[in-house]
Amino acid sequence: VILRPRHVRTRLTLWYVGVLSAVLALYAAFTLVFLYLSLREGLDRGLDAEFERVEDILTEASDGSIRMGGHDEGESLVEVWSPDGGLLFRSPQLEGQALGDAGSAGSGRGFTSITTPSGRPLRVLSHRHRLGQREVFMRVAISEEPLRHEWRELGVGLLVGLPLAIAIAGLGGHWLATRALAPIDDMARHAERLTADTLGERLPVENSEDELAHLARVFNLALARIEESFARLRRFTADVSHELRTPLTAIRSVGEVGLAERRNENEYRETIGSILEEADRLTVMVDTLLSLSRADAGEVKLDLKPVDLVALAGDVAAHLAVLAEEKAQRLDVEAAGPAVVAADRLVLRQALVNVVDNAIKYSPPGSRVRVVVRENGAASRIEVVDEGPGIAPEHRERIFERFYRVDAARSRERGGAGLGLSLAKWAMTAHGGRIEVESADGRGSTFRLSFPRAGTPGVPPAR
C-alpha cells in the first residue's frame, strides 16, 4: 500500500516530481547513448585516417622486416601480422601489449574496442593489406581515452545536474501548489470559525472565473442560504414565544385574579372555564405548529390522487356554509366543468377551507363569497373572491407569512393564530402550485390557488 500524503499540495508535488524525473531520466539516457555513438563515429573516422596514413609510411625492409617511416613514428599504435599468425611489426609505444590475439589476426576485420592489460582503452581498426609482395594483416589503434572522458563528464554532469533540477522544480511546484490552494485553506479556516453568530461573514471572491472563485461563490451562496434559514428560524422562535405568551398571560392573570378573593361557585366555574379555554387555544396552536414543522421537515408525504377541484370546492363550501349563513352571506361555487388535478385531497381541502374561512370572516354581512373553479390549457385554478375591505398593498406579500395578521387584535378574537394562510401556501407549494392574492383596497380580494395543468406535482420544498 502506497502511503498517501495528507496534503493535496504534497500529492501534487510528488506526482509532478515523479513524472518530471521519469522524463528527465529518459532524456539523459538518450543523450548519453546518442553522444557515445556520435563520439565513436568521430573516433572511427579519425582511426580510418590514421590507418591510411600508417599504410603510407609502412615499408618493408630487404630482410623482410617491416619499418615505419616518417617522423611521427613514435605516436602511432600499429601491429602487422603475417597471414600465418606471425607478428611482423609492433609499435614500441605498445610496450609489447597486443592489439588483439594472434589467432584472430587472419580473420578479424573492422573496428573493435579493447582494453590493454595495462588498462588502456583503445579503439582498433583491423584490415588486410598488401605490403610489397605480401598479404599482411594490419591493426591500427588510437586511444579511446578522450571519448570516454568526454562521455563520463557529461554523465557526471547529468547525474549531478538532473536531481538538482528536479529538486528545484519540486520546490517550485510545491510553492505553486501551495499558492494555488491557499484560497481553499482560507475557506476551510473560515468554515471552521463559523458559528450561528458569524454566518453573516463571506469569503472574499477574487474577480475571476476560475474554479476557486467559483468554489468561493458557491460557498458564499450556501452560507447565504444557511444564514437565511437561521434568520427564519430565529424569527419563527420569537413569533412562537410571543404567540404562546398571550394565552399564558391570560391563564396566569385570570387565575391570579380568580384567587384574589372569595367567590361563589359560578364565578369559580367561570374562572376555571376561562383558563381551560386558553389551554385549549394553546393545544390547537401547538398542533398546528407541529404540522407546520412536519411540513418544513419534509415529513409530510403527499398522497396524490386525481381530485376534482369542482367537487372539492363544493365540499368545502358545504362544510363552511353555516358560517356564511350566520352572516347572511351568499357562498357560491361557480364552475364551467370538472377540473381534475393530482393532489392530496386532505391537504388541499384544508388549504381551501382556510382561504374560504378567511373570506367569510373578513367580508361584511350580506355580501357574497364566490369560489370559482377555472381551467384553461395551462393551469387549473380555484379563485376565492370576496367583497370584503380588501388588503392594503403593504400587507399583501406578508399575509402568507406565519403569524402575520393584518389586524392582530381582531383576528385573535376570532380564534385565529395567523397560521391558516401560511398552511395554505405550504400546501400549494407542495403541490407544485401557487397561491396569490389580488386586491383593490375597499373592493374585495381574490385569492388564486393555481395548479400546473397535468404537470407532475413537485416534491415538497424544504421550506
Next chain:
Amino acid sequence: MQILVVEDEAKVARALEEGLGREGYAVTVARTGEEGYYLLDTRTFDLVVLDLMLPGRNGLEILATLRGRDRGIPVLILTARDAVPDRVTGLDSGADDYLVKPFAFPELLARIRALLRRGRTEPVTRLNVADLEMDVLARRVTRAGKALELTSREFELLEYLLRNRGRVVSREMLVRDVWKETRRATPLDNVIDVHIARLRRKIDDHSEAKLIHTVRGVGFAVKEDA
C-alpha cells in the same frame, strides 16, 4: 372497575386519579414503570392507562411484557409524542387505543368507556333526555311531543350528544366522531359553534328547561339541569 394509571407526572397522575374516581372507577396510580410492572404482576385490573415516557421502565416495555402473558386487558396509551412511528409502535405492541397529550378529559373518559364496553354494545335506537326524544331509525326528534326540523348534521350532532347524555363531549370528540375530520382546526371550531347554536335555538328556545349546556373551556353536554 379497577383501573391502573401508570403516569410519572404528579399533577397529571392526581388529576387522572380524581377524575376517574369521580366517574366511579377504582383507580390505582403507579408513579414509575417498575411500580406499574409490580402492580400488574400482583393484582388484577380491568384497564390500564399507560404513559409511554416513564422513568425506570419504558411504557412500551411494560406493554410488551403485559401482552406476553395477558392478551385480554385493555391498554390505553398516553403519549406526548404524536409522531406517526410512535403511534404505530404503540399500537403494534398491543395497545388498544392511544391519546396524545394534552388530551381533553371527556375524551379520555369516552375512550375508557369504549374500551370497557368493547364487544358488548347493544344498538340503542331510541334516545331521550327530559321531554326531548329521538328515534334514530325514523330520524325523528320531538320536544314535548312537538316534532323538530333538524338538518342531517344537526341530527347527528344531537344523536352524539344524547348518546353521551349527562357527560361532557369535547370538541375533539365532535371533530372526530360527528364531522369525521382527522384534525381539529379553527374554522371547524367555528362551524361546531354555529351548529350548537342552531340546535339550541330549535330545542331550547321555546322551553323553560334548557337541555344543551356549554361547559366553558371543556365542551358541551346534554342533561336536564345545569
